Amino acid sequence: MADEPIVVGIDIGTTKVCTLVARVEGANNLRILGVGIEPSQGIRKGNIVDLQAASQAIGRSIEKAERTSGMEITSALISLAGSHVSSVNSRGVVGISGRAIDQEDVFRALDAAQAVAIPHNREIIHVIQRGFVVDGQDGIRLPVGMHGYRLEVEAHIITAGAATVENLRQSVQASGVQASHFVLNPLASAEVVLSDTERQMGAVVCDIGGGTTDMAIYIDGDIWHTMVLGIGGNHITSDIAHGLRLSISQAEEVKKQYGHALQEEIDERDSFSTRIFGEENPVEIRRKDLSMIIEARVEEIFDLVLQEIKRSGYDGLLPAGVVLTGGASQLPGLRTLASQVLGLPVRVAKPENLLGLADQLYSPAYSTSVGLLYWAMMMSEAAPAAGGGRRSHRKGGNPTLDTIKNWLKRLLP
Ligand SMILES: Nc1ncnc2c1ncn2[C@@H]1O[C@H](COP(=O)(O)OP(=O)(O)OP(=O)(O)O)[C@@H](O)[C@H]1O
Ligand SMILES: [Mg+2]
Numbered sequence: 001m002a003d004e005p006i007v008v009g010i011d012i013g014t015t016k017v018c019t020l021v022a023r024v025e026g027a028n029n030l031r032i033l034g035v036g037i038e039p040s041q042g043i044r045k046g047n048i049v050d051l052q053a054a055s056q057a058i059g060r061s062i063e064k065a066e067r068t069s070g071m072e073i074t075s076a077l078i079s080l081a082g083s084h085v086s087s088v089n090s091r092g093v094v095g096i097s098g099r100a101i102d103q104e105d106v107f108r109a110l111d112a113a114q115a116v117a118i119p120h121n122r123e124i125i126h127v128i129q130r131g132f133v134v135d136g137q138d139g140i141r142l143p144v145g146m147h148g149y150r151l152e153v154e155a156h157i158i159t160a161g162a163a164t165v166e167n168l169r170q171s172v173q174a175s176g177v178q179a180s181h182f183v184l185n186p187l188a189s190a191e192v193v194l195s196d197t198e199r200q201m202g203a204v205v206c207d208i209g210g211g212t213t214d215m216a217i218y219i220d221g222d223i224w225h226t227m228v229l230g231i232g233g234n235h236i237t238s239d240i241a242h243g244l245r246l247s248i249s250q251a252e253e254v255k256k257q258y259g260h261a262l263q264e265e266i267d268e269r270d271s272f273s274t275r276i277f278g279e280e281n282p283v284e285i286r287r288k289d290l291s292m293i294i295e296a297r298v299e300e301i302f303d304l305v306l307q308e309i310k311r312s313g314y315d316g317l318l319p320a321g322v323v324l325t326g327g328a329s330q331l332p333g334l335r336t337l338a339s340q341v342l343g344l345p346v347r348v349a350k351p352e353n354l355l356g357l358a359d360q361l362y363s364p365a366y367s368t369s370v371g372l373l374y375w376a377m378m379m380s381e382a383a384p385a386a387g388g389g390r391r392s393h394r395k396g397g398n399p400t401l402d403t404i405k406n407w408l409k410r411l412l413p
Helices: 051-069 103-113 162-173 185-193 196-201 233-244 248-258 287-312 334-342 364-387 401-410
Strands: 006-012 016-025 029-039 075-080 086-095 122-134 137-140 150-161 178-184 203-208 213-219 222-229 271-274 283-286 322-325 346-348
Touching (some): 006 051, 006 162, 006 364, 016 051, 016 364, 029 364, 051 162, 075 162, 075 185, 075 364, 086 103, 103 150, 122 162, 122 178, 122 222, 150 162, 150 222, 162 178, 178 185, 178 364, 185 203, 185 222, 185 322, 185 364, 196 203, 213 287, 222 287, 233 248, 248 271, 283 287, 322 334, 322 364, 334 346
Parallel strands (some): 006 075, 322 346
Antiparallel strands (some): 006 016, 016 029, 086 150, 122 137, 203 213, 213 222, 271 283
16 A cells, blocks of 8 residues: 555654654554664753764664665654743734635634743744634634634644754654654653643643753643653752762663662662772662652652642643653552642553554653644644544544544644
C-alpha cells in the first residue's frame, strides 16, 4: 500500500533525540519503519545551547532512522519545549450580518484572536480554539451553520521564543530536513497517553523528561492550559551525584538501578556497593539514603507542578487527575508520591499498540516521540478533510464533524 501516508517526527529532548518514521495503515494504525535514537548534545532544558553539537546529534538520529527505514527524510514535525514557551488566552470577534456562519468565518475569528500583542521576538506555535460565542450565547462547540451577527472565539495561543525556534529549524535543516511544524511536547505526549474520557472529564498530562517537565490541562475535550517547567530527571541525578559523591554517569546508573522516590518503602538494611570519588575501594550505600535524596527532589518537582495547576485556575476541574509520562516517570514510588503531593489520582502511561519496529518505544520516555507521529497523521489527514475520510487514532473515535474541526484548528497557524 505504497500510497498510505508516511509520517516523520523528530523529538529533540534534553537527553535524547528520537527520529521516527512510520506508515499510517488501515483506519488508524502506525507501523514504525525507522527509528533513530541518539544521545542529545548541545541542548539544555529544551533550548539549544550549542548549535553545532545539537545539529550533529540530530543528524545522527535522522541518519539512523533513514537507514532503518530505507527512506529519505525531507520534512518532519519537531517537538518543542523549554522556558521560552508561554501561552495566553485570547478572544477574537468578527461580524456575520445575520447569515449562516461558515468555516471561513471561524478562520477569520481565529485570525482576530491572534491579533493580541505578541512581541516580535516571539513566534506563534499553536492557536487552539476553546469554544465559541454566537450573539452572546456561550458554550458553543461548533458554530458552522448557525445564524448570527457576532461570532467570538476563545483561543489558547502558544508562543515560543523566535530565536530558539529558528535555531531548532536550522539544526534539522543542517541535515536537509524541513521543519514542517512544531508541536509543544505535552501536546504530543497527550495524543499518546490521554484517553478520550480523561480529556472530557478534565485531566493534566505531565511529561517529566531529563531537563523539563511539560504540562497540559485538558477540559471538555480541549486544551485549556499549557506549562513548561525547567526541571526534570537530570536534577534528580545531579542531586544524587552531589549527595553521594558520584560522577553524573554513576549517579544516573544508581538512580535507575536502585532509585526509589519513597524512603518509607525502603528497608534500613537494604544497600548496594559502588565506587565513589576519593575512595580506593567500593563503598556500601544505603538505599534509604539514596531514596531520601530522590524523594526531596521529586517532592519539589510536584510542589511546582501543583503550584502551576493552581495558578492556571483550573485546579477544581480535574477529576480525572494526572497522567504522568516521560523518562523520569519510571522511577519506582514516583506515582504514589505524586498522588500524595497533588491530592489527585495519578497514573503512569506510555505508547501502546504500535506495529513494526516498536519494541524500544513502549516506554514513557517515547510518548512525545510517538505523539509527534499522531500529530503528523492528523495533519496529513487534515488537508483532504473536506472530502471526508478523516479518522481518529484514539479508541472509539468515530470522526464527527466536531473532531475534524478540532484537528483542523490544531494546524493553525
Ligand atoms: N528507569 C528509570 N528510572 C528513573 N529515571 C529514568 C529511568 N529511565 C530514564 N530515566 C530518566 O528520564 C530522564 C529522561 O527522560 P526523557 O527521555 O523523557 O527526556 P528527554 O525527552 O530527553 O528530555 P526533555 O523532554 O526534558 O527535554 C532522565 O533524567 C533519566 O535519568
Ligand atoms: Mg522529552
